[in-house]
Amino acid sequence: MRVMVDHDRCEGHGLCTQAAPTVFSFDDDGELVNAFAGADVPDELTDAAREAVDVCPVAALRSE
Template structure:
């Protein structure tokens, strides 16, 4: 499973980071860092990653395959 990020939509609310800090974090400038950008999220983190994507208030995160 991959998480696709629309970085232009992301407003840095940080809700994804609260749900899955192993997958998402905000850097010092408040920009999203997706640790598995462009590659599959490890199976053991997939559920948390999907939760993180699901709470995004601006729909900047999408679960793909």
């Protein structure tokens, strides 16, 4: 599973960082960082990553 971030849609609510803190974080400029950008999320983190996609209030996250 891969997760893509639409940075234009992201409003920085941070629900994804709460649902999947190993996958998502904010950098010093307040931009969302996907620790697995361009790579598959490890199997043990896919449930948390799916939850993060589901809880984003502005649909800034998409999974494949």
